[in-house]
Amino acid sequence: MSSSAPASRRNSAISNKSTSTTTPDKPTPTHLDLRTLRYVSPPDDNLCCPICHSPFLDPIQTRCRHTFCSDCIAEALKNSETCPIDRKPITDEGLSPAPILIANMVNDLVVYCPNAENGCTETVPRHLVEGHVRETCGWVQVECGVGGCKEMVRRNETSMECLHRLVKCEFCLEEVRRMDLDIHYDTCAGISTDCPHCLTDYKRSDWKSHVQSCPEASIPCSSSVYGCPTILPRREMARHESTCSFVHLTPVFRRHESQISELALENRMLRRRLDLLYPRATQPESNTNSEEPQGPSVLDEQTYHILSEQEHLRTDLDRLSESMVALEMKHTMHFINENMRVKEEMVAMRTAINGVRMQMHWLLNMRAQAPFQPMMPMMGMGVMQQQAQVVAQGGTTTQGGETVQRRHSEHQNVKL
């Protein structure tokens, strides 16, 4: 470094500052806050102001040999007339420019152009940055000036022609500003473009419909919803789909889907019916469910009552008719039993009556055959004797028996 260079740098920095302060009312694009500059490499702490923690701007030394930016120390002294580091009293007279070595070191620090975010890639020593922005930076907005045009334009876009006049797009015949033409071309519907898949030329407006059928465009397998991860160009998809097991299973999936949705529907209907039958159990739920107003639920309750009543009646009826049948059966059985018993009894009685009749006939016969024999004494003895006599007279009584029977029948006709 030559000895004259630092002095000239410092002079240029000062002159920059003076020019920017002489034209404060014009909001020139070159106006620049040096505190916001970004440094290419992190600055040494010894070159940083202890107040603003940035490399010194116009460094100033106090009488206590501490260094600050001139603006920083001026502001600090307005607040308190002491050194911000050691609190020693300071007045404006106690300030002097810092050693030129320090000033040169901070002025030589390399910074990014303030328009770096817009695209300027320049890095310059800090004392040159104002000149760069004012004179050469291509990313500063300047007046167009062509034909008195007042619009702003980036410096690196200025040319002999005004970029603000309207021109006609040769493809779609729309009018756009000259400077916007490049952007317009990117979206212009009239410009033909290569399909990125099949590399055929299409008008941009047609391309949208083409890409729906482009054989080279990658599409997912038609069974991707059922889990097939394959993505292939459209022309190869048919081959894939003929072998894809997901595609083969798709009818099954579909059927299951529709079955599930049917079952869900049915389930919903059943639940609704259940709600109708047992409204009490689901009351809190149906209350929170705002879909159903109060009216229908009252109706449901009445319907429920009627339905349950009917159900009760039906079971009652069933039970009654059942017991009726049982009763009938029982009655019939009873009747038959009774009947049979009566019949048997009647048969028995008839037999008994016949026996009695036989005896009576015999007795009558006996009386008719032996009218002089006293009947009175000892009935039992008499009967025994009579029987014995009958047995003894076996053969001889046959004729007599016939007459007895004849008489007996005469008696019977009379008596019975």
Next chain:
Amino acid sequence: MAATTGSATLLSKQLKNLQEDRSLSNISAGLINDNIYEWEVMLMIGDDCKFYGGGFFKAKLTFPTEYPLAPPKMKFITPIWHPNIYTDGNVCISILHPPEEDKYGYERVEERWLPIHTPTSILLSVMSMLSSPNDESPANVEAARQWRDDPAAFKRQVRKCVRDSAENCWD
């Protein structure tokens, strides 16, 4: 306007430094509502700190536009029981008091705010204040009395704060 942008630039730089400094991993800091003048900081107190070890204390730093010429204010959001912290959370520490303001009287001027202080230096001072309270300028008189006269009760009270802070720190 220049002062405002200057302090904003400085603060954003200092926030970045604080967030990136690995030696300060026990401090996390962020902005409230994207306002560079309002920081929310979380102090994760190490176990070496007497009483307060294991605590997760959230605090708010409010910077004036004159910063760094004027000090910020610091207020704990997490409830904390300490002789130098008001019950509403405001921190009373001499480094945060401007030198010309003399309402306390007992603070030496050497300990007051200087424009060369940074959020990092403030938070480190506050963390050292936690472990060694200054009972000459009590902000919480009851806590100061307890700390002096009934250390066991003071410890109980602080440990409760620490437990609660650890439970609620992610809310």
